[in-house]
Amino acid sequence: AGHSTGGLVCSSYAARGERRGEVRALWLNSPFFDWNVPPLKRAQLGFAALTGRAFPFLHDPKGLDPAYGRSLHRDFGGEWDYDLKLKPLRGFPLYFGWVGAILAAHAKVHAGLDIACPVLTMHSDEADIVLDWRHCARWGRTLGPRASVLAFPGGLHDLVLSRREIREAVFSALFSWAARAQPRG
DSSP states (O other): OEETHHHHHHHHHHHHOTTGGGOOOEEEESOOOSOOOOHHHHHHHHHHHHHHHHOTTOBOTTOOOTHHHHHHBGGGTOSBOOOTTTSOTTOSOOBHHHHHHHHHHHHHHHHOOOOOSOEEEEEOOTTOSSSOHHHHHHHHTTSOTTEEEEEOTTOOSSGGGSOHHHHHHHHHHHHHHHHHHSOOO
16 A cells, blocks of 8 residues: 555555565555646756755755645644644655656656556545646556556545545445455455
């Protein structure tokens, strides 16, 4: 299972990891398969990646937009209570070396991974204020011959943190898919 960047990492491992043959099924919760940025920002990310080859820990000190964190935390209108020291509203620095690694991983996803096991990609819609759901849907369908994609309109970026009725629908669909993907016998 992988969420956001974890979904990108898990997909890469399931395709090319040393023990990929042991991966029986893969669930992706709003995987980070492309940047949700305008063209100028995309060019800046490319420059950051190039800079990151020489200075991997250089980063933009502005941090991330805190809107997503605010949508989750109960002190700002969200449903969840968690330690803001462990998950700050502005996230952690996006080091330029990391940006380069993400761009390289995106290129591999876009070229096709051919994951052998069943893959389920789940995503929200316009309610995801972090990623463009169309990227999840587009690239999720190309991960391998047993890939499927499900949408959950109104869900948050992390679908399992969405409001109760969406969470229940997500888990119901996940458990149903898992039973079909790995029948007991």
